[in-house]
Amino acid sequence: MRLSIAGAGAVGRSVAQLAGDYGHTVTAIADSRSAAIDPDGLDTDAVLERKDSEGVVGTADPEDALTAEYDVLVEATPTTLGDAQPGFGYLERALQRDRHVVLANKGPVAERYGEVMALAEDSAGEIRFEATVGGAIPVLSTIEDYGPATITAARGVLNGTANFILSRMAAEGLQYEHVLAEAQDLGVAEADPSFDVEGTDAALKCVILANVLAEDDREYTLEDATVEGIDAIPPSALELAREDGRTIRLIGEVAGGEIRVGPRLVPEHSDLAVTGTTNIVRLETEHAGRLNLSGRGAGGPETATAILADAGRLSRLDP
């Protein structure tokens, strides 16, 4: 497939780097200020070197990436809430052109799911968004294959930053602020970590899961989630938990029409007690009991893997 990549951050860059390994061609890539276009396929190494040295991918208008020749728009601009713009507008234009869309941007499917699905319905193109939930972990494709109606609940650790902090606090008995600083040094937490530590990121992923599981019955947005973060957990709480053979993790849960994110006690050696930045999603199914899927929930190459898997599925649809 020919890919146009909107967004040249860690994810967009990794997609550009790996697309060739998966048999795809990058015909356009845009950052916030520029675009590089080549209907015969860009020299992605050269484009990314330019981005490194000059701060821009090319000399074209970013707009040109949307009007370029492509089969799949990879929407990897930063997640925005509410109206989910400009990402929503980009995917809208692609679908109106009967092109496919692969989303890494959570905003549109967390905040305007019904509208996105309606656009896809009216389009010859399809939309896929594996990368929006659990990074490299094949959560949404598993739900799709097994049938959303047969999945009765989804529960898991969906934010690597928060999990890293809690598992380090548990392992070392350290204060939250100390481990947060460590996480920031390692690049595991952002300078402004609130999106991760307040539970918003995990909540968006749970909202997307809830939308997928509900199919057409009901639509959810971030407002439907009950969210509590990890910034008020003292080391004593973790110590108390350990004495009882438990630990604390930031758990997201979609069950019975409710969406909840918050710190939960889990058995110390539970599958849910993943360590470091690992994510895990546990699906309860109607006929096959429990399925656990765990792996890396974030990172450029990891997220690109999910995007390119979606592109592969789209390529196998086309006659």
Added chain:
Amino acid sequence: MRLSIAGAGAVGRSVAQLAGDYGHTVTAIADSRSAAIDPDGLDTDAVLERKDSEGVVGTADPEDALTAEYDVLVEATPTTLGDAQPGFGYLERALQRDRHVVLANKGPVAERYGEVMALAEDSAGEIRFEATVGGAIPVLSTIEDYGPATITAARGVLNGTANFILSRMAAEGLQYEHVLAEAQDLGVAEADPSFDVEGTDAALKCVILANVLAEDDREYTLEDATVEGIDAIPPSALELAREDGRTIRLIGEVAGGEIRVGPRLVPEHSDLAVTGTTNIVRLETEHAGRLNLSGRGAGGPETATAILADAGRLSRLDP
């Protein structure tokens, strides 16, 4: 899709029971002595009641299930080795009729993989076989989506019977023979358990994984696997392991072109130290680190889930 089901054991029966929930119609089902056929869709409840009370599904010739009107042949006859007959013949006829095939029977893709792929290549129909490895766990579809070339190793617990026995021995300090008898009482082990406890079942699944991962580069059969079972492990070995923070599990491994099944020491709380009849497959990927997929590896409804997921994928291919 219209399904013709070859085999009316636990798996075939479950497919017949659940097909309707997934939007499919069963137009034929055969056991070893009979068949029931209805191009407009069988009353599967009635057919299965007949099987319960009379021991046969219908009054037609089993052969008729192969010549019936159907889109997908579900091949769920017992796994056979070597020439993999009669299962191989059934799938051959379906593909020669340009029909799709969904396999639960491991024989053809473990012992005659190249021939099966060649038949599928020449057919308008496709073949899928998720149910042959890890039951309900979406192993093969995950490998397919991420690209076999990007999976560098696969390792896991692929036989529930052997795992149940070892995890019970570890938990209770009991002798192998005692726990085997318990497993047989529970229906977790067969009267003749050799296929499971000698490692053959796990080895077949690893051979299938090796074939999928190698793509066209190399073809494997059961003879290529180095296999050791669990029947010579004394409780003292598990005790010694525990003192070192480890336990023993029957681990199958596909890596570096080699296929090995045998008892291995694993850390006590490792993801691989699953308990009971749970299965787990750990995939090492080139760009996304490690993926762990665990769940129920066997059982009628569980295996049917994988078969019906494959049928769903096939239905989404058809224009």
